[in-house]
Amino acid sequence: MLDLTKVFHYALDEETPKEFAMHRKMCWLSASGQDGEKVLHLQTAPHQPWRPYTAFPQYSVPDYKIPGGSKGWATYQKLLKAGWTLVPTAVANEFSTSVTPVEL
Numbered sequence: 001m002l003d004l005t006k007v008f009h010y011a012l013d014e015e016t017p018k019e020f021a022m023h024r025k026m027c028w029l030s031a032s033g034q035d036g037e038k039v040l041h042l043q044t045a046p047h048q049p050w051r052p053y054t055a056f057p058q059y060s061v062p063d064y065k066i067p068g069g070s071k072g073w074a075t076y077q078k079l080l081k082a083g084w085t086l087v088p089t090a091v092a093n094e095f096s097t098s099v100t101p102v103e104l
Helices: 004-008 073-081 089-095
Strands: 025-030 038-043
Touching (some): 025 089, 038 073, 038 089
Antiparallel strands (some): 025 038
């Protein structure tokens, strides 16, 4: 009999095929409309909408207390070090059908 726990259990290391690794994408998207302030958005599954970093308390860290600072910059730095991929805004807008509104 086939042991399904072995079939569905994958460790995320160098030997794990990329299709089984977690989808971890970041993008700077406008908070309101095309010309609004850019805010860090995250996507954890290919067919999920982009959501503001504040919707992910397990990944986000407090913003720096710098007047005029980018919303999500501290989180961006943390996730970049953790191996997340930055997607250009134009690419994210091209392939995304929806963006969750930002509530900061």
